[in-house]
Amino acid sequence: MLLKTGKEVGKMERELALEIVRVTELAALASAPWMGRGDKNSADEAATLAMRAMFDSVSIRGTVVIGEGEMDEAPMLYIGEEVGNAEGPEVDVAVDPLEGTEIVAKGLNNALSVIAVAGKGNLLHAPDMYMEKLAVGPALVGKVSIEDPVEVTLEKASAALNKNISDLTVMILDRTRHESTIKTLRKVGVRIKFLSDGDVAGAMAPAFPEAGIDLYVGSGGAPEGVLAAAALSCLGGEIQGRLMPANADEFQRCLQMGIDNPYKVLTMQDMIGTEDVIFAATGVTPGEILGGVRYLADDRAETDSIVMRAKTKTIRYIRSVHFLPNKEVLHKVRKLQATPEPSDRIQSPAKIVEQAEFSQSSVNQSVLT
Numbered sequence: 623m624l625l626k627t628g629k630e631v632g633k634m635e636r637e638l639a640l641e642i643v644r645v646t647e648l649a650a651l652a653s654a655p656w657m658g659r660g661d662k663n664s665a666d667e668a669a670t671l672a673m674r675a676m677f678d679s680v681s682i683r684g685t686v687v688i689g690e691g692e693m694d695e696a697p698m699l700y701i702g703e704e705v706g707n708a709e710g711p712e713v714d715v716a717v718d719p720l721e722g723t724e725i726v727a728k729g730l731n732n733a734l735s736v737i738a739v740a741g742k743g744n745l746l747h748a749p750d751m752y753m754e755k756l757a758v759g760p761a762l763v764g765k766v767s768i769e770d771p772v773e774v775t776l777e778k779a780s781a782a783l784n785k786n787i788s789d790l791t792v793m794i795l796d797r798t799r800h801e802s803t804i805k806t807l808r809k810v811g812v813r814i815k816f817l818s819d820g821d822v823a824g825a826m827a828p829a830f831p832e833a834g835i836d837l838y839v840g841s842g843g844a845p846e847g848v849l850a851a852a853a854l855s856c857l858g859g860e861i862q863g864r865l866m867p868a869n870a871d872e873f874q875r876c877l878q879m880g881i882d883n884p885y886k887v888l889t890m891q892d893m894i895g896t897e898d899v900i901f902a903a904t905g906v907t908p909g910e911i912l913g914g915v916r917y918l919a920d921d922r923a924e925t926d927s928i929v930m931r932a933k934t935k936t937i938r939y940i941r942s943v944h945f946l947p948n949k950e951v952l953h954k955v956r957k958l959q960a961t962p963e964p965s966d967r968i969q970s971p972a973k974i975v976e977q978a979e980f981s982q983s984s985v986n987q988s989v990l991t
Contacts, residue, residue: 636931637681638680638739638900639900639929641679641681642680643902643904643927643940646735646903647944648673648949648952649673649676650734650904650905650915650925651944651946651949652951653666653726654907655668656727657914658727658729660727662723662726663723664959666723669735670690670696670698671954673699673737674698677705678707680706680710681710682710682713682715682739683711684704684712684714685704685713685715686700686701687716687745688715688716688717689703689716699717701747713739714745716738716740716745716848716852717738718734718736718845718849720735721820721822721823721849723819725818731820731908731909732907733819733820733905733907733909733914734823734905735903736901737901737902738901739900739901740896741896744896745852745895746881746888746894748845748847748848749865751843751875752841752844752865752866753844753846753847753864753865753888754768755825755842755850755863756768756775756837756838756862757827757828757854757862758779758828759836759857761782762828763858763859763860766778766782768864772810772839773810776790776837779836779837783836791834791836792812792813792835792838792839793817793824793827793837794838795817795824796818799841800840807839815835821847825846825850827910828859829858830910830911841866844863844865847863847888848894851890852899852932855899855901856930856931856937857935857937860890862887862889864887894932900931901928901929901932902928903927904925921945922943922944922945923943923944924943925941925942
């Protein structure tokens with residue numbers, strides 16, 4: 623379990639939820655200045671730097687199980703990295719500092735900063751490869767199966783929701799790999815809403831009635847699938863997944879990460895093995911679920927966030943106004959990024975050392991901001 627039971631524990635979990643959403647807020651604020659500037663690497667780097675620094679003020683003993691990559695690929699928030707201030711519960715941490723790097727670079731919708739936290743050993747260590755996905759809201763939980771052809775899935779959804787098939791709305795990533803599925807969706811006659819990017823937001827959408835999405839289908843990143851499962855466990859929805867190893871190396875990678883049968887259907891229980899889950903997200907650009915970062919007068923910016931707990935199914939929407947001159951973390955991120963060739967900076971060994979020093983020195987200033 624994430625924490626023991628009892629009223630005091632509930633209070634601690636609520637406090638932890640608010641600590642975590644502060645981390646996503648700063649990551650969103652750090653990446654938002656890169657919106658539309660065509661540099662996805664710098665946008666991602668800014669979010670990662672800010673998130674890593676803010677984690678040092680969070681009362682957990684966390685281990686990153688889904689992050690920016692392996693230790694030799696990512697200088698910060700790599701798989702296996704320890705985060706938090708070494709106080710509080712032992713937890714697994716899944717992060718995507720900037721979900722939708724291309725979205726921000728192109729100034730499009732649905733970019734998020736995302737964190738999920740669960741009791742240690744309860745988040746699937748998903749390899750970095752494609753996963754076939756089927757995500758639904760509460761009304762379709764247990765009513766559809768990823769093993770069915772998409773036509774059958776739509777017939778079952780139509781019956782369960784008491785809607786004509788033509789009144790269903792399906793969301794899917796706009797990718798060439800989905801051409802066959804899109805052709806089928808059009809033939810059947812459902813409405814289709816395309817996503818340019820933003821796999822986590824897309825999979826979450828069916829659980830929000832105001833989004834107007836009945837199902838999310840198609841393939842996307844496996845790590846994003848686990849993050850979506852964490853969110854849907856809080857929302858009462860469901861995601862089913864199936865890994866899609868493209869070659870022998872990816873198949874072997876699944877085995878190394880403890881997945882004995884890479885082709886089996888992954889249920890919510892496979893991806894999230896507990897109700898002790900906290901999920902937080904802050905919008906970077908506007909989307910179906912959250913607004914993006916909005917810049918106001920007098921050096922202020924507004925953020926829209928959501929933070930949820932699976933155990934209680936509590937959903938909190940948080941709108942915050944930040945006085946930017948007081949955000950020491952943001953100043954240090956800008957300073958670190960003020961060097962030539964932004965696309966190469968994040969792999970520089972000297973920069974990695976500077977980032978680590980930045981993370982430690984920023985924590986004291988960030989605690990109260």
